[in-house]
Amino acid sequence: MGQGCFSALWRRSTHPADPQPDKIKDAKIIFVVGGPGSGKGTQCEKVVAKYGYTHLSSGDLLRAEVASGSERGKQLQAIMQKGELVPLDTVLDMIKDAMIAKADVSKGFLIDGYPREVKQGEEFEKKIGAPALLLYVDAKSETMVKRLMKRGETSGRADDNEETIKKRLDLYYKATEPVITFYEGRGIVRKINSELAVDDVFAEVSKAIDGLK
């Protein structure tokens, strides 16, 4: 998406009188939650191909915004360079803008990498809507480390190195696992065994999505 388009959406979606956000009010929303390297992105790609959902990865959105050189990207980069957390509202507004942009063509939305903590889930529901399903992509921490180290050989991602991987895993167990417990209370969590081969994992994912209709 060009940055001109993005900033236009940014202005529109934050205007209180604008009808645009209504377009996503009834959208089918799936949260995809799992540790780094558990296979979220891999499964989301397959869901896009089979079901026509739109895949929105919060990390990809942030990285794309930085790469675009836009004003918002520059602000994000400055925050990230200082080693500070990107504000919750910024990530959420980016997701919301991307959802509005795709509302007419999408069968539903896969929200990957968000919420990272319970508070983010609550804010999402206030500003956008409630998820119909939470796919809990579950792999052992040894498996995640192994996959990330391998991904790091080609991903070019600065965070795919042993030291950062440990930190990301710690944060995942501390902050993100409570998200799963929170939504278990609502009965929308489907646990997916991501230790299996990609296609076998996808068979479980498909069953969970088919169960939505």
Ligand SMILES: Nc1ncnc2c1ncn2[C@H]1C[C@H](O)[C@@H](COP(=O)(O)OP(=O)(O)O)O1
């Ligand atoms: N079921 C599976 N079996 C083996 N490798 C897998 C796998 N699912 C994903 N991978 C590989 C692909 C990537 O190189 C790496 C991390 O996957 P990913 O989809 O990028 O994870 P995430 O988006 O959860 O961080 O592991």
Ligand SMILES: [Mg+2]
């Ligand atoms: Mg990913």
